[in-house]
Amino acid sequence: MTTTPTKIPTGNREDEIQIYDLHKSFGDLEVLKGISTVVHRGEVVCVIGPSGSGKSTLLRCVNLLEEPTRGRIFILNEEITDPDADVDFIRTQMGMVFQQFNLFPHLTVLENCTIGQTQVKKVPKDRAEKIARENLTKVGLGDRTDAYPAQLSGGMQQRVAIARALSMDVEMILFDEPTSALDPELVGDVLAVMRDLATEGMTMMVVTHEMAFAREVADRVIFMDGGVIVEEGHPSQVIGNPQEERTRTFLQRVLDPTHSNPGAEDAAHARRHGDEEEADEGHLPDPALRTDAPPRGRLF
Ligand SMILES: Nc1ncnc2c1ncn2[C@@H]1O[C@H](COP(=O)(O)OP(=O)(O)OP(=O)(O)O)[C@@H](O)[C@H]1O
Ligand SMILES: [Mg+2]
Numbered sequence: 001m002t003t004t005p006t007k008i009p010t011g012n013r014e015d016e017i018q019i020y021d022l023h024k025s026f027g028d029l030e031v032l033k034g035i036s037t038v039v040h041r042g043e044v045v046c047v048i049g050p051s052g053s054g055k056s057t058l059l060r061c062v063n064l065l066e067e068p069t070r071g072r073i074f075i076l077n078e079e080i081t082d083p084d085a086d087v088d089f090i091r092t093q094m095g096m097v098f099q100q101f102n103l104f105p106h107l108t109v110l111e112n113c114t115i116g117q118t119q120v121k122k123v124p125k126d127r128a129e130k131i132a133r134e135n136l137t138k139v140g141l142g143d144r145t146d147a148y149p150a151q152l153s154g155g156m157q158q159r160v161a162i163a164r165a166l167s168m169d170v171e172m173i174l175f176d177e178p179t180s181a182l183d184p185e186l187v188g189d190v191l192a193v194m195r196d197l198a199t200e201g202m203t204m205m206v207v208t209h210e211m212a213f214a215r216e217v218a219d220r221v222i223f224m225d226g227g228v229i230v231e232e233g234h235p236s237q238v239i240g241n242p243q244e245e246r247t248r249t250f251l252q253r254v255l256d257p258t259h260s261n262p263g264a265e266d267a268a269h270a271r272r273h274g275d276e277e278e279a280d281e282g283h284l285p286d287p288a289l290r291t292d293a294p295p296r297g298r299l300f
Contacts, residue, residue: 008020008072008074009074009077009079010038010077011077012077013041013076013077014040014041015038015039015040015041015074015077016039016040016041016043016075016076016171016172016203017038017039017062017073017074017075017172017203017205018038018039018072018073018074018075018077019035019036019037019038019058019062019071019072019073020036020071020072020073020074021034021035021036021070021071021072022034022035022036022058022061022068022070022071022072022073023068023069023070023071024054024057024061024066024068024069025069030069030227031054031057031227032054032057032058032061032068032069032227033226033227033228034071034227034228035054035058035071035224035227035228035229036229037222037229037232039172039203039205040203041171041201041203042201042202042203043203043204043219043220044198044202044203044204044206044217044218044219044220045204045205045206045218045219045220045221045222046206046207046208046213046214046217046218046220046221046222046235047059047205047206047207047208047221047222047224048207048208048209048211048214048221048222048223048224048238048239048250049222049223049224049225049230049250050225050250053224053225053226053227054224054226054227055176055207055224056176056177056207058207058224059096059174059176059205059207060176061073062075062094062174062205063091063094063096063174064080064087064090064091065096068081075090075093075094075172076090076093076171078090088120092120092121092168092170093170093171093172094170094171094172094173094174095162095164095165095166095168095170095172095173095174096165096173096174096175096176097158097161097162097165097173097174097175097176097178098161098176098177098178099176099177099178099180099181100181101149101154101157101158101160101161101181102161103149103157103160103161103164104149105148105149105150106148107148108145108146108147108148109136109141109144109145109146109147109148109149109152109160110129110132110133110136110145110146112149112160112164113131113132113135113136113160113163113164113167114128114129114131114132114167116164116167116168117131117132117167117168120168121168121169128167131167131169132145132163132167133145135163135164135166135167136160136163138163138166138193138196139159139160139162139163139166139193140159140189140193141156141159141160141163144156153183153186154181154182154183154186155182155183155186155187155189155190156186158178158179158182158186158190159189159190159193161178162178162190162193162194162197166197171203172202172203172204172205173197173202173203173204173205174204174205174206175194175204175205175206175207175208176207177207177208177209178190178194178206178208179191179208179210180209187210191210191213194206194213194217195213195216195217198217206218209254211239211251211254211255214235214239215235215236215239215240216235218235219234219273220232220233220234220235221233221234221235221238221239222238223238223242223244223246223247223250225246225247225250230244230246230247231243231244231246231247239251
């Protein structure tokens with residue numbers, strides 16, 4: 001399956017992120033070599049691939065933290081690669097959750113979730129606090145609003161970062177390895193929050209090494225290598241039955257065959273997406289691969 005658009009912009013409001021022939025070089029190093037794809041409203045797209053393949057650079061270009069060398073990107077049909085683009089407005093539509101949380105250490109959890117609202121969106125303070133409390137409750141931290149980031153575990157800090165993004169009432173959230181910096185026992189809580197967001201219909205682009213999560217939650221998986229999309233499609237296809245040799249080699253490296261029980265994620269995926277027949281045929285989940293179970297740590 002490919003989602004490469006034939007026309008950019010598509011003009012369709014459901015096409016929230018449109019990327020066309022995106023190139024990015026750092027000096028002589030060409031990191032992105034022509035990436036094209038569309039992320040639809042409510043879609044969860046997991047981006048996988050080896051270190052250095054350009055996954056972070058892709059997300060950073062979408063969020064304009066990096067300036068593309070060539071190509072065009074549209075967010076909600078607004079061209080962000082247009083020099084006259086209203087970048088501030090576009091950024092308010094898009095949350096970004098990084099590996100390293102990026103919370104303000106001198107602000108409380110509540111203040112971390114209100115500062116963007118009051119300063120960027122000019123939301124009155126009491127309303128901003130109400131929104132922040134709702135979102136902190138949603139990520140399971142309603143009782144930690146007065147804590148400072150340093151008083152929280154990494155997993156809690158990452159959930160604050162997600163609550164902060166939600167408090168900006170964003171249309172979409174980009175995640176760059178949100179669980180990679182966490183101790184293994186803290187990964188599950190963060191993935192559970194992300195799974196809930198996916199269920200609620202948040203548009204998500206997730207760079208991740210958590211293959212079990214990708215397999216269960218993603219609507220589409222993109223495998224990148226060497227700055228190009230090598231393969232993309234349904235997770236059961238890209239992870240379960242990859243067509244390209246490069247994808248197979250990568251997956252063999254990251255998936256531990258002694259623990260693999262791919263049927264568990266496919267069954268969970270089917271349950272999430274309402275395909276009961278497929279779910280009924282699924283195997284019992286292997287606890288080692290359940291994304292809410294204590295994970296086995298970063299896969300590579
Ligand atoms: N600001 C920069 N200046 C120079 N080179 C960069 C810069 N950012 C990234 N690169 C290079 O671009 C390539 C792709 O980096 P990127 O961080 O996008 O990879 P990645 O797929 O996210 O890898 P990882 O899985 O390790 O996070 C790497 O060779 C990296 O060294
Ligand atoms: Mg990266």
